[in-house]
Amino acid sequence: GAVVSQHPSWVICKSGTSVKIECRSLDFQATTMFWYRQFPKQSLMLMATSNEGSKATYEQGVEKDKFLINHASLTLSTLTVTSAHPEDSSFYICSARAGINYGYTFGSGTRLTVV
């Protein structure tokens, strides 16, 4: 149980285009989802926290207009990188939790390369 599916696993896009990454909880309802970014050889940095049906809470330094997060249902959250630039190239990982007393499950990550 507690499986989180993240798609795509890798994507290459041209500079200036937008990319959408999906994070789905397959066998539980995720009231809260988290999006992390990981640069090479570095740890995971929390980008934003999204609660179903409300606006995401972004960490300091993360541009909310650039990284659009939608959590419209209890099983799906999306991260859209708008007007992507090469410096946005990174590994993006989502995690989900059914509720405050439940553990976290991580997706398999998305490798984004902007050329």
Added chain:
Amino acid sequence: AQSVTQLGSHVSVSEGALVLLRCNYSSSVPPYLFWYVQYPNQGLQLLLKYTTGATLVKGINGFEAEFKKSETSFHLTKPSAHMSDAAEYFCAVSSSNTGNQFYFGTGTSLTVIP
């Protein structure tokens, strides 16, 4: 406030040798502590976690960790390293009160030498 320090960004051990990955935490509230493993270009897989109760926690793949409150540590160990253990390992702490996010350490890359 919570934070995690992983001592040693790179650890090399011989196959069959003891694995010891160090993690110290800082937390103003009782912590939830986690160890995750990450293989190249993959997401994080939970190895084990400490919430409450027994301080020695056993996880998957033969790993275990001991929560030592007096030392604010949660070191990860495995008696005998396998080649398949080569990966990146992350220690993380979360608040038991709010539990609304993780704070990850910077990771330790484990190399297993045949």
